Amino acid sequence: MRGVPRPHGVHALVRRTHEGRILEALRERGPLSRGQIARKVGLSRTTLSExxxxxxxxxxxxVVDTDAAERRGSGRPAERLALDPRSGQFLGIDFGHRRVHISVADAAHEIVASxxxxxxxxxxxxxxxxxxGLLDRLGxxxxxxxxxxxxxxIGIPFSTPYGASPGEDPASDLRATFEDHFGTPVVIDNNTRLAALAEAIEMPGGAARDLVYVRLSDGVGGGLVVGGRLVSGANGVAGELGHVRAVPDGRRCRCGRRGCLExxxxxxxxxxxxxxxxxxxxxxxxLESATWLWHPVVDDVLRDAAGALGRVLAAVxxxxxxxxxxxGGELVRVAxxxxxxxxxxxxRELFTTHDATSLVRGPSLxxxxxxxxxxxxLYHQSLLIVGYQEPSTTAAVSRTRSFARMRPT
Amino acid sequence: MRGVPRPHGVHALVRRTHEGRILEALRERGPLSRGQIARKVGLSRTTLSExxxxxxxxxxxxVVDTDAAERRGSGRPAERLALDPRSGQFLGIDFGHRRVHISVADAAHEIVASxxxxxxxxxxxxxxxxxxGLLDRLGxxxxxxxxxxxxxxIGIPFSTPYGASPGEDPASDLRATFEDHFGTPVVIDNNTRLAALAEAIEMPGGAARDLVYVRLSDGVGGGLVVGGRLVSGANGVAGELGHVRAVPDGRRCRCGRRGCLExxxxxxxxxxxxxxxxxxxxxxxxLESATWLWHPVVDDVLRDAAGALGRVLAAVxxxxxxxxxxxGGELVRVAxxxxxxxxxxxxRELFTTHDATSLVRGPSLxxxxxxxxxxxxLYHQSLLIVGYQEPSTTAAVSRTRSFARMRPT
Structure with a gap:
C-alpha cells in the first residue's frame, strides 16, 4: 500500500503542538480571552497571538464576545475566543470488507456527518x-x-497482527497514510471490537461497564468491554469468539481447525x-423469508446454531x-x-441469578x-495522548455517557 | 454472626480523618517537619501538634532527625517526623474453608508477618x-x-452474593466486625479472585496485565485480571469457571445443574x-502416589479432566x-x-500464535x-478511599510491581 498515490487537498493539516494545547484549553474551559489562554497553556502573548x-x-x-461584562477596572475589553462547534473533529472510519463507513463528531461530541x-x-x-472520496462528499x-x-x-476487518497476507501490514500502512495526511494521532483497532465499545456506550439506560458483543455475519467476530474499557488482550487478539470450538470434529474452518463456532x-x-x-x-x-414463514427445518438449523453460540457465551x-x-450482525437482522x-x-447453561432473558439483546446501533x-x-485514547490521566473507572463511565449523544444525523 | 462477642484489646483503633491525612502525607513525601505537614494537610499547628x-x-x-542541615537563617531546628516502617500496616486475611491465613504488610509494602x-x-x-487469636500471636x-x-x-471462600445460607450474610457481618474493631476501611472479595490478583502481580518477569487463574481443589474456582485490574463482573460473580458446562448430561453438580467443570x-x-x-x-x-507411579488409569482420568478444563480455558x-x-490448587500440587x-x-484448541506451552503455568505463590x-x-482500593486518582493502567502496573517485593517472611 505504501507507494500508492495518496489523496491530496482534502483538508489542511493541524499539528498537535501549541495549537493542540490551545484547543484543549478551550474545549475544557469554554470561551477564554487571549490573556487567559496564555496563562493556562504557558505561552507568551506574541506566540499565542500568531x-x-x-x-x-x-x-x-x-470570537464569541468580549470580557466587558466580567471586567473590572479600566482598559479595553478583550475578545473571548471559543472553539467553533463545527471544529475539533473526531473522525471515525470503519473499513469493512465491502464498504467504508465514516462518522464525524464535532468538538461537542455531536455526530455532524455520517x-x-x-x-x-x-x-x-x-x-x-x-x-x-466519501470524506470529500461529506465535507x-x-x-x-x-x-x-x-x-x-480507524476500524479494520481483522485483528492485528492477524488477517494480513504475508509481507503485508495494512494496519501500519493505514496509520502512516492518515498520520501523514492529517497530521493527527491515529488509533486503529478491529472493527468488531470497536462496535462492541460503541454498543457498550450506547446501551439504553446508560453505558455498560461489562459487555460481550458477538457479530454473526460472513464470519463470527466478537469484542469485550470489561470495567468500562475495550479488551485488546496480551497480543491484541481478544474477542475471537468465532474460533472457539463449538462442535468436536465439526466442519473445517477457514482458520484450518475443525468445528469452530464460525x-x-x-x-x-x-x-x-x-x-x-x-x-x-x-x-x-x-433466509429471512424462511424465518418469517417459520420454516421448521430452518428453525431447527437456527436453534442448533444458537445452541452452539449460547454454550460459548455461557462460558464467557x-x-x-x-x-x-x-x-449483532446480518443474521440477527434477518432472523x-x-x-x-x-x-x-x-x-439452561447459566445460574438463574444471571437472568438470561434480560442479559441478551440485539444491537442498538x-x-x-x-x-x-x-x-x-479515539476520544479515550486522545486523553492519554495529550497527557491527561487515563480516565478512572468512574470517570470513564461518566465521560462515555457524553457519547450517549452520539447519534448519526 | 452479629451478636457474637467480638475480641477486644488486640490493637488500638485508628480513625482515618486528620490522622489518615497526616500518615498519607508522610507516606508520600518521606520525613517532614510539623510545619511542613501543617501546610501540606491544611491543619493549624495546634491541632497538628495534638x-x-x-x-x-x-x-x-x-522522630528521625531535624531540619538543621537544610535550614537557612536563624531559629531552633525543627524535628522531622516519619512513618515507623513497622507502622502503616495493610492486613490481609484469607478465610478458607479449613484455615485462616493472615499476611501483614508494612508502610513500605514489605510483608512483615505471615x-x-x-x-x-x-x-x-x-x-x-x-x-x-492468630493476629495476637503474629503480633x-x-x-x-x-x-x-x-x-x-478479607478473602472469603465464596462469591458474594452467593454461598451464604438464606438469611445469612457473612460478608456484611465480617465487614462490620473488622470496621468496628480496627476503624479502618475493609475490602472483601472472593479468595480465589484475590489469589488471581496476587498471581498476576507476582508473575515472574513482571506483573501480568491479563491473567486467568483457575484453582482445582474441593471445588473449581477462578479469577480474572484484565487490563491490570481484578474483574468482579456486573453482579460480583465473575470467575465462576467451575460451573461452565464441560460434559453434556454429565454428573449432577452441587449447584443443581449437570456436567459442570467442577x-x-x-x-x-x-x-x-x-x-x-x-x-x-x-x-x-x-492420588499423588498413583501419579508418581504413572498409573495408566489414573493418568487417563487426569487427561480427561485436563481436556475438559482445557476446552473451557480455550474459550476464555x-x-x-x-x-x-x-x-493452581491441591490437584496440581499432587499431580x-x-x-x-x-x-x-x-x-489443539487454540491458534498456534497463542503459544499454549508458555501460556500455562503452575502458581508462583x-x-x-x-x-x-x-x-x-486493599492497597489499590485505599488509593480510591483517600481520594487519589484510581491508578491508570500504566501506573497500576508500576505500582503493583512494588508488590513484587511482597514475600512471606
Missing part, C-alpha cells in the same frame, strides 16, 4: 480512494471542514446447513459476569428469532457502529 | 476467634503492632472417577487473549503432570496467595 490568528483564519476557533461508500471486494488502494454536503481535527480512529453460526454456515437439510436457501433474503458469561450480551434461541440456551466505536476509542 | 503527639505516643510515627491457623469445618464464630512473635492500620483486606476436574471428582474405573484411590496422598483465552493462565495435559488440549491478594486489593 497561533490564534492562524486558528481564526482557518475557522477552527471563533455516511457510507460501497467498494465491493476492492483492494486497499481502492478502499482508501473510496474513503477519501461538501454538511459544510464540515477538518481544520482542527483531533484524531482519526462453522456453525456464521451466515454462510447456516445457509449451507439449510441446503444440506434439503431447504432451497441461497441468500440472506431467502460465567468467567466475566457481563451486564449485557449484544448479538431476530435467533436471539430467543440464544436466550433459551443461556437459561446500525452500520455506523464501527465508525462510532472508532471515535469513542 | 495529633502528632498521639501518633508518636502510639508508635505510629517516629501465618495460618487451622480451624477445620468451624462456623464463622470459631473462624473469627481463630483469626483474632507477639514479630513485634508488629497495628497502631496505624491502613485497612483490612464435576470433572475437582479433586473429589477425580478421586471418584478413579474409583469408578477400579483404582483404589481415596485421598490426595493416594480466545475471548480475552491473556498473557498467562495459572492453574503436576496435569498441567502438561492442559497444555496438550490448549495446543503458596497458601498465602489469598491474603497477599487481599493486601493488593
Amino acid at each position: 497561533i490564534t490568528s492562524s486558528l481564526l483564519a482557518r475557522g477552527a476557533i471563533v 455516511g457510507a461508500h460501497r467498494y465491493g471486494d476492492a483492494d486497499w488502494t481502492e478502499r482508501l480512494k473510496g474513503a477519501f 461538501r454536503e454538511t459544510g464540515v471542514h477538518f481544520a482542527a481535527l483531533q484524531g482519526v480512529g 462453522t456453525v453460526a456464521s451466515v454462510p454456515a447456516i445457509v449451507a446447513e439449510c441446503r444440506a437439510r434439503g431447504v432451497a436457501v441461497t441468500s440472506l433474503a431467502d 458469561t460465567l468467567a466475566l459476569n457481563p451486564a449485557r450480551i449484544v448479538v 431476530p428469532v435467533f436471539l430467543r434461541h440464544v436466550v433459551a440456551t443461556l437459561r 446500525g452500520d455506523d457502529d464501527g465508525s462510532l466505536g472508532a471515535i469513542a476509542a | 495529633i502528632t503527639s498521639s501518633l508518636l505516643a502510639r508508635g505510629a510515627i517516629v 501465618g495460618a491457623h487451622r480451624y477445620g469445618d468451624a462456623d464463622w464464630t470459631e473462624r473469627l476467634k481463630g483469626a483474632f 507477639r512473635e514479630t513485634g508488629v503492632h497495628f497502631a496505624a492500620l491502613q485497612g483490612v483486606g 464435576t470433572v476436574a475437582s479433586v473429589p471428582a477425580i478421586v471418584a472417577e478413579c474409583r469408578a474405573r477400579g483404582v483404589a484411590v481415596t485421598s490426595l496422598a493416594d 483465552t480466545l475471548a480475552l487473549n491473556p498473557a498467562r493462565i495459572v492453574v 503436576p503432570v496435569f498441567l502438561r495435559h492442559v497444555v496438550a488440549t490448549l495446543r 503458596g497458601d498465602d496467595d489469598g491474603s497477599l491478594g487481599a493486601i493488593a486489593a
